[in-house]
Amino acid sequence: FYIVVTPVEQVRLLDRFSNKSIHGTLYLTATHLIFVESNSNNSASAGQEVWILHHHIASVEKLSLTTSGCPLVIQCRNFRVVNFVIQRERDCHDVYSSLLRLLRPVCYDELYAFSYNPKQNDQQREEGWQLIDLGAEFERMGVPCDQWQLTDVNRDYKVCETYPRDLYVPVTASKPIIVGSSKFRSKGRFPVLTYFYQEKKAAVCRCSQPLSGFSARCLEDESMLQAISKANHNSRFLYVMDTRPKLNALANRAAGKGYENEDNYSNIRFQFVGIENIHVMRSSLQKLLEVTGTRSLSMSDYLVGLESSGWLRHIKAVVDAAVFLTRAVTVEGASVLVHCSDGWDRTAQVCALGALLMDPYYRTIKGFMVLIEKDWISFGHKFADRCDQLDGDPKEVSPIFTQFLECVWQLTEQFPQAFEFSEWFLLQIHEHVHSCQYGNFLGNNQRQREELQLRERTHSLWAFLMSEKQNHLNPFYSPAYSEAHPVLEPSTLPYHFKFWRSMYHQFDRSMHPRQSILKTILTLKENSRKAESTLQALESVSTLLHIVIFLSFKLEPSRHVPTPSFWEHPSTTKKCSVTRKRMSRRRWARKPLRAQIQSGQ
């Protein structure tokens, strides 16, 4: 169903870091830009193909004409950078202007998800969407319970349109308290439960900043926090974590926003944790990519660039905050209320990462999907804006979710046995957050997703990833490890944070180890699995053979018995046909055996 717009011949694809290049043809379809290497005369193998989804393209740049042609540089959101040299400037211009039109969709209907068809029927698609059930997830945590209940206050998105319909609040929080509190919170995002640590009955709640300005207060909001605090009998106080740097929070006060005044709220402990805002993160990643994209980069420039980009400092800040949250909940048994400004970026990072540290379930493949569905998708992380799904405000774009995935990767490096998934899983999720191929991440919040009828019109990524589960497994995963260490306590000393080469250079093959331990061990595990079933089959055939021989011996005991003592040749054809029938029933086992024996000899 791809519409070929322009096959452009005689295009060179340059390697970004070496002087190598390959020749080929460029195709432009409705969804992809495709480069196909021309079959070089000496190689029998098919030429290399590069498929780039239009949604993945972040920018296209046409450089000035050179002697060898017109260079076209394409930067992708999955960190692929391709340099084409198109022989004729006219062709280059055509490709360039077509791409500009194609990669700036203005409405959701233009997104790939609405045309993507993986040959599934409606029932299969529906089942895919039912894979993750957040109601069941809260039940798993032990909610509702005597202290926490499901509220229908947001059933129609009346109180907060960026929250999901189903929200969990303390049983003592009445509707007037909720509504009052929501009016005192930025975008109406009042405090709600996101994770319940059953062992200590401690809650992780999230919200946006209070509209406190310099002196405003709100009794309902104060009651709300009081109710959260009181719902936990193990602790006399509630932590309020403002994930912003103090300076930013102070500045917000001038705009009538700000942070909780400890004098107005009884029994809260207020804490800033200093994660920077979306604009700082955006330019930090930009700087990082500039540095790592440099050709013939020196070690010194690399390390200086890594430092001055601040990227790893920001990653560490997020992990530090999650560690703080985890300790407060699991060690002190205190409930924690987490917020930032609007409560959908830093708050999502910290809540999700904290839960991942506290609960081994989130470190499984299914659990990680649930975690993303809960803290990111349902609570309204603005994927559409942050990932630039539609032609929007560039100032809204920011790699907040990428940072979260990286934080998880940094943890997998410290705890190689604690996660069911490998980094390939994280890379796949990252790929599809930007691909707009599945409906899960489209739009900015649940309400918008319902309006777009994503469940009816698109497919779910989770179902696809589940079907490919084998590819995403971490071969070193040990459920026993998680049983022994349900709560992870990572070290956040600086040297534990490394540059994530597999993410930011995932398409620069020359930078990676030429042999992958992960791949090797996965293959071995797969081989072992096959060997196990072969062994089983062989054993049953062997048993069967022994029975056959044993029986025939019984029938003709006069014959000489070779070693082992009961083995003998059957000679009664009648009896044999019976046993052969029995054997043919087990042909599944016998067939491979024959083949194996022959090939083995």
Add this chain to the structure above:
Amino acid sequence: MSAEIMEFAELIKTPRVDGVVLHRPFMPTVEGTLCLTGHHLILSSRQDNTEELWLLHSNIDSIEKRFVGSLGHITVKCKDLRMIQLEITGMEECLNIASSIEALSTLDSVSLMYPFFYRPMFEVIEDGWNSFLPQNAFKDLESMTDEWRLSEVNKDFSLCPSYPPLVAVPKDVDDETLKKVATFRHGGRFPVLSYYHKKNGMVMMRAGQPLTGTNGRRCKEDEKLINATLRPGKRGYIIDTRAINVAQQAKARGGGFELEANYPQWRRIHKAIERYNVLQESLIKLVEACNDQSHSMDRWLSKLEASNWQTNVKEILTTACLAAQCIDREGASVLVHGTEGTDSTLQVTSLAQIILDPGCRTIKGFQSLVEREWLQAGHPFQQRCAQSAFSNSKPRYEAPVFLLFLDCVWQILRQFPCSFEFNESFLVLLFEHAYASQFGTFLGNSAAERARLCLPEKTVSLWSWVNRPQELERLTNPLYEPNSLVIWPSVAPQSLLLWEGVFLRWNRSSKCLDEAYEEMVHIIEYNKELQTKVNSLRRQLAQLETEDPLLHTP
């Protein structure tokens, strides 16, 4: 011998102290009795043998002492970069212990070193001193080519004190010529064969710098010698491990480099590999950065950068790749030298062999490489490894040249985790033993010194210990699949990592990583076990079928 033991006794002011508390990284605190012997610092709780500490004095790089009231704290900083703390009650006892440790850990005389006193508690299956004799290595070469011969010109070490008695030289060059060439090369280090590339017959040679001096002295015999290694019409490459300005400056001190006019068949390339105290400084700064307990990311990265360690790793690897490229891709022979030809030269020649020769990636092959390209080739281990990163004294000849080589090998191992027969532990082990050891292998600065010290007779070889089944098992890489190809590592900064197994070994718990490694070993072994079972069952069944004519009837 008894006189020497007397000497130790004089140095030990207090042989034992009770109630000493020991703190070690990632191990429980132990209280027990501290004993000082001639070669060891021992702390025993007398309850459980596993809690004993046996530390070689020669492993101690420096100590620091401080007092809180009458409680003395001694921080012992080891050459393997470990730091341990001792708490000793009583000022006098603490001072005595501290000064004894200081004296015992800085003994100058080689013959007082522990290897001369150590008696192995294990059965020597194969004497490591005889494992890698040059004659045997040459036999392999003879099977591939007849263009080289073993010369005994240096048999009494008179021509070149840092060379072994036997060296491989071009067949057509006689000993008289070698003698002349030796006078033209730094330290008498005339060009000798380092590696023969079987695939295309190209060679790598190494030497000391030519002594051209300011007036451009030349030596026809030198030119003849190295030209003898070239195929007709082929050019060779001279890789000078010094930057061009450094090489220029060397002229003033009588050194220099090969001038194009005199060596028209050779193309000279200069690379800038750091040497001596610059490297030692680099190590000191790196270790300091790793021990910085501040939580600042910026500080860590800027200190890591300022240490220049990773830059050194990259530069050495890049140069080794260049040498390997000249040989394998360009089909040209290579001569490598720096100034003396005992440090950066050896880093380059040995790493190039790791890249080119699959044989060097086996356990035995790597031992042989260390023996040929480092020990026999005259890397002054005694001088270079006298002090490590914690030393307070001004470095004289100390430099982590060998450690950098091991780091580079580790980088290649990381990039080709299935192509090496040994694992990281083997590299760490070599690092430890190069700096402090019960074995004689790394004692002395050259083959001549080792002969003089009678090391093969008086000490045990490290290889004797390593090449026993139980040790080999620990050092074997379970992922190893022999790979006969040339392996080209990436030298992009993003591809090179900090060697945590050495530099962060005592700063971060390796428990999780060790357990994951165990799991990996388990997966691999389980797979092997299954395959064996499947194969034997198949054989049994095949036998059964042949024995049973009925099963053959269709």
